[in-house]
Amino acid sequence: MNSPAERHYKTLHTSHARSFELISKALKLDEGSSDETKKKEAISLYKKGLTELEKGMALDxxxxxPDKHERAKSLIEKMNGNLRATRGRLSDLEKQYAVKNTAA
Amino acid sequence: ATTTLNAPQSQVDALMSQVADEAGLELNMDLPTGAETAIGSSTKASQEQDELSQRLAALRQN
Structure with missing residues (x-):
């Protein structure tokens, strides 16, 4: 259970679990409200989630x-898709709120 | 619709359980135990990541 390969897989899974938790929280705030404070909280959570996803992308x-190759490969692909989706949403929000920040 | 409403919940549950058991037995005959577990685990984490991607995409369309 503690072989380097097992630890590598565990790191991937941890990265998935943390990113899922953070981005789920961000989505709840983002979907549920147009309140600026909540959107900014969501931005911060999306960024933390991105950091976790990037950790996952650094894994191979x-x-x-060997018995976990298929699920690891599939999970990395899905995390990569989520990484792009999160970056896209974050960029939208940052554009939207950057204007208000400079004005303030 | 009438049939569904009149069927007692316990009978529906029993039938669902029976169907699931039968499907499970068929799966076990076709797949080694390890492979079945691997598919199950992969699906959950991957589905969770997919779910996030879809919700993010939906927000971007608004």
């Missing part, structure tokens, strides 16, 4: 245990 499914 080939370094995971």
């Amino acid at each position: 499914w080939r370094l995971c245990p």
Whole structure:
């Protein structure tokens, strides 16, 4: 259970779990309100989630245990998709709120 | 619709459970236990990531 390959897989899974938690929280704020304070909280959570996703992207499914190659590969692909989606949404929000920040 | 309303919940549950058991047995015959577990785990984490991507995409369309 503690082989380097197992640890590598565990790191990937942790990165998934943390990013999922952070981005889910951000989405709840983002979807539920147009309140600026909440949007800014969401921006901060999206950024933390991105950091976790980036950690996952630095991992290699080939370094995971052979019996977990398929699920690791699939998870990395999905996390990569989510990374792009999060960056896109974050860029929208930052544009929208950057204007108000400079005006204030 | 009438049939569904009149069927007792316990009977519906029993039938659902029976169907699931039968499907489970068929899966076990086709797949080694390890492979089945791997598919199950991969799906959950991957589905969670997919769900986030879809919700983010929906927000961007607004």
